[in-house]
Amino acid sequence: MAFFLVQVIVGGLLLGAVYALFSSGLTLVWGMMNIVNFAHGDFVMLGMYAAFVVFSLFGVGPAAGAPFATLLLATVGVIVYFGLIRHIMEGPMLAQILGTFGLALLLRYSVFWWFGANFLSLPNNIVGGTYDIFGLRIEASRLLAGAVALLVTLGLHLLLTRTSLGSKMLAVAEDSTAAQLMGIRPDSMQAIAWAIAAGATGLAGALIATFFYIVPTVGETLGIVAFVTVSLGGFGSVPGALVAGLLIGVIESVSGYLIGAVYKDIVVYALFIFFLWFRPQGLMGKA
Amino acid sequence: MKFSNFLGLIGAAAILVGSASGTAAEDKVVKIGAVMPLSGGAASIGVHVKAAFDVVLDIVNNAHPELGNFPLAKSAGLAGLGGAKVEVLFADNQGSPATGQNQTLRLITEEKVVAITGAYQSGITLTSSAIAERYGIPYVNGESVAASLTERGFKWFFRTTPIASDFAKVFSDFLADMKAQGAKTDSIALVHDNTEYGTSVANTITATFKEKNLNIALDVAYGSNATDVQSQVLQLKERKPDVVIMISYTSDAILFAKTMQAQDYKPPILLADDAGYSDPDFIKAVGKISQGAFNRSSWSVGPSGSPSAIIADMYKKKSGVEMDDTVARQMTGLFVLLDAIDRAGSTEPAKIQAALKATDLKPDQLMIGYKGVKFDDKGQNILASGGIIQLQDGANYVSVWPKATADKAPVLPYKGW
Numbered sequence: 219m220a221f222f223l224v225q226v227i228v229g230g231l232l233l234g235a236v237y238a239l240f241s242s243g244l245t246l247v248w249g250m251m252n253i254v255n256f257a258h259g260d261f262v263m264l265g266m267y268a269a270f271v272v273f274s275l276f277g278v279g280p281a282a283g284a285p286f287a288t289l290l291l292a293t294v295g296v297i298v299y300f301g302l303i304r305h306i307m308e309g310p311m312l313a314q315i316l317g318t319f320g321l322a323l324l325l326r327y328s329v330f331w332w333f334g335a336n337f338l339s340l341p342n343n344i345v346g347g348t349y350d351i352f353g354l355r356i357e358a359s360r361l362l363a364g365a366v367a368l369l370v371t372l373g374l375h376l377l378l379t380r381t382s383l384g385s386k387m388l389a390v391a392e393d394s395t396a397a398q399l400m401g402i403r404p405d406s407m408q409a410i411a412w413a414i415a416a417g418a419t420g421l422a423g424a425l426i427a428t429f430f431y432i433v434p435t436v437g438e439t440l441g442i443v444a445f446v447t448v449s450l451g452g453f454g455s456v457p458g459a460l461v462a463g464l465l466i467g468v469i470e471s472v473s474g475y476l477i478g479a480v481y482k483d484i485v486v487y488a489l490f491i492f493f494l495w496f497r498p499q500g501l502m503g504k505a
Numbered sequence: 506m507k508f509s510n511f512l513g514l515i516g517a518a519a520i521l522v523g524s525a526s527g528t529a530a531e532d533k534v535v536k537i538g539a540v541m542p543l544s545g546g547a548a549s550i551g552v553h554v555k556a557a558f559d560v561v562l563d564i565v566n567n568a569h570p571e572l573g574n575f576p577l578a579k580s581a582g583l584a585g586l587g588g589a590k591v592e593v594l595f596a597d598n599q600g601s602p603a604t605g606q607n608q609t610l611r612l613i614t615e616e617k618v619v620a621i622t623g624a625y626q627s628g629i630t631l632t633s634s635a636i637a638e639r640y641g642i643p644y645v646n647g648e649s650v651a652a653s654l655t656e657r658g659f660k661w662f663f664r665t666t667p668i669a670s671d672f673a674k675v676f677s678d679f680l681a682d683m684k685a686q687g688a689k690t691d692s693i694a695l696v697h698d699n700t701e702y703g704t705s706v707a708n709t710i711t712a713t714f715k716e717k718n719l720n721i722a723l724d725v726a727y728g729s730n731a732t733d734v735q736s737q738v739l740q741l742k743e744r745k746p747d748v749v750i751m752i753s754y755t756s757d758a759i760l761f762a763k764t765m766q767a768q769d770y771k772p773p774i775l776l777a778d779d780a781g782y783s784d785p786d787f788i789k790a791v792g793k794i795s796q797g798a799f800n801r802s803s804w805s806v807g808p809s810g811s812p813s814a815i816i817a818d819m820y821k822k823k824s825g826v827e828m829d830d831t832v833a834r835q836m837t838g839l840f841v842l843l844d845a846i847d848r849a850g851s852t853e854p855a856k857i858q859a860a861l862k863a864t865d866l867k868p869d870q871l872m873i874g875y876k877g878v879k880f881d882d883k884g885q886n887i888l889a890s891g892g893i894i895q896l897q898d899g900a901n902y903v904s905v906w907p908k909a910t911a912d913k914a915p916v917l918p919y920k921g922w
Binding site: 222225226229230233330334335336337338339342348350355357429430431433438439440443470471472474475478479480482483 | 548699725734755760769
């Protein structure tokens with residue numbers, strides 16, 4: 219019992235790191251321009267398909283698939299910013315919600331049309347199998363995703379707090395007119411923010427594809443978790459998303475194991491709502 | 506919604522134009538309606554069934570002497586109606602019971618179909634067949650397993666597939682046989698999602714097993730489309746049941762297979778209830794790490810040169826994927842309906858209904874492993890049956906039980922990877 223519980227917690231931490239990884243892009247976009255990107259889950263899905271295409275064309279795993287997915291999604295992010303976001307930002311809140319929601323459906327059904335509704339999968343053990351440490355089973359693919367999650371979180375945090383690019387981006391987020399008067403171009407900053415956020419999301423997708431199935435609707439399955447992670451961590455806070463992801467992963471796993479899998483979502487969401495009651499801005503969000 | 510209606514109209518128009526040009530030379534065309542999921546979550550089923558019904562029409566409308574005495578194959582068209590050709594009009598149920606109902610109404614009142622088949626999801630078969638019942642149009646269902654469908658006192662509804670209780674009996678008989686051969690079956694775990702399918706099949710199995718004194722030691726329910734199933738697999742690993750019965754759709758089935766490998770967990774016997782485990786996608790994605798999984802099926806390809814093998818080949822050429830149990834059951838439903846129309850020698854609903862009631866097909870007249878087709882007063886095929894197949898090499902299922910029709914002996918224990 220005790221031993222299995224340790225395995226459950228370790229598994230929960232790895233799962234949580236993955237949640238954090240694919241939530242960081244969502245929280246970044248929110249922090250930069252107060253836009254909730256409902257197409258976020260489908261960005262993850264595109265990253266997964268990018269990794270799959272790289273594998274089926276060249277037979278290589280995430281070593282090439284992950285950089286490709288990152289670049290591809292960064293490009294998509296810039297296109298989406300100039301083609302859609304810049305325009306709907308001038309409209310009412312509802313237009314923003316419907317705009318990114320429409321984008322989600324467009325991406326989902328384009329992939330559906332091109333790749334079909336079939337479930338795809340990268341070969342098992344594409345990232346070197348499973349480690350057995352004193353009986354604890356740790357999948358290399360999840361460990362890699364977890365490690366990258368920590369690096370991405372750290373990188374984004376340093377970028378925002380320690381670099382002049384980060385300061386400029388935050389300046390635009392706080393007051394774009396004032397930033398403009400200081401010689402910062404809000405458009406470029408926000409396009410860069412979208413490129414970084416979408417790129418991180420594509421990276422997440424490519425890594426998740428190493429242990430998850432790939433299907434056009436997978437963004438729906440994963441998207442909800444991203445929204446919960448981001449609101450628990452505090453919208454706009456990258457370190458918050460990491461802590462929240464880990465928390466949700468562990469609570470989900472432990473409650474699923476101890477009480478039963480059908481009840482785990484009840485536990486997670488009840489705790490989530492209870493927490494927001496006391497701290498509506500999330501763990502590390504701005505009050 | 507408006508847009509999809511518009512698309513539906515264009516589709517219907519295309520079908521009408523196609524039928525007008527394709528059959529202008531023939532005197533008589535028998536129109537059958539097919540209500541199927543062509544969009545939505547089950548769209549891949551719709552794609553498969555379209556290819557499958559094309560194969561059925563090819564066999565019926567053209568002469569296929571290579572199929573021997575297989576009904577409707579020898580001559581071109583329906584001999585009972587002077588060689589009339591058959592046409593299937595598809596309607597999209599969009600995965601919604603209300604749409605399925607509307608489309609059935611359209612097929613009957615506007616397209617004037619003489620009979621209907623469909624509608625895959627049990628919940629849609631329920632609403633769509635109610636319309637056919639009201640209009641007095643024969644409805645043959647080949648694939649929906651919810652027991653309630655034939656408990657409504659309908660006069661125009663006929664079902665050829667075995668239902669959940671039949672499968673539960675197949676499972677318990679199979680496990681009894683395995684026990685006789687020395688396998689342990691003392692504790693059984695049920696793993697199922699919380700959809701209508703997962704819960705109703707789990708309940709049926711639980712009830713049947715109780716009667717047979719088989720002990721269900723563990724019931725692992727989970728939410729469908731899970732993001733993670735590690736805790737469920739660890740529950741199984743800790744409790745060590747002798748038999749694990751999996752009732753899951755494709756997405757969760759793939760995730761379970763991957764997680765079982767990651768956690769190095771292999772139940773001695775893994776027995777799946779069709780659904781995800783029969784999906785060609787499942788085999789492609791994780792077949793190699795699910796070697797030795799048992800599954801239920803009424804379909805097996807049979808020796809080469811047999812009608813079932815020839816039909817499977819035609820289907821693979823048409824669709825690009827291997828024939829599976831679901832598609833084979835759907836095709837059988839359509840064959841049974843067309844056989845009845847042929848014997849009726851008429852497209853009058855009452856005569857088709859009478860011919861359906863008189864249906865008495867033998868195993869060698871079917872492309873599937875039923876003991877025959879014969880309907881009871883409720884319209885349920887009393888000779889429907891199934892067997893057990895096993896994914897021995899991780900790439901193709903082979904039939905392993907019952908012994909009389911098996912191609913190979915079952916291999917124990919579950920091998921995994």
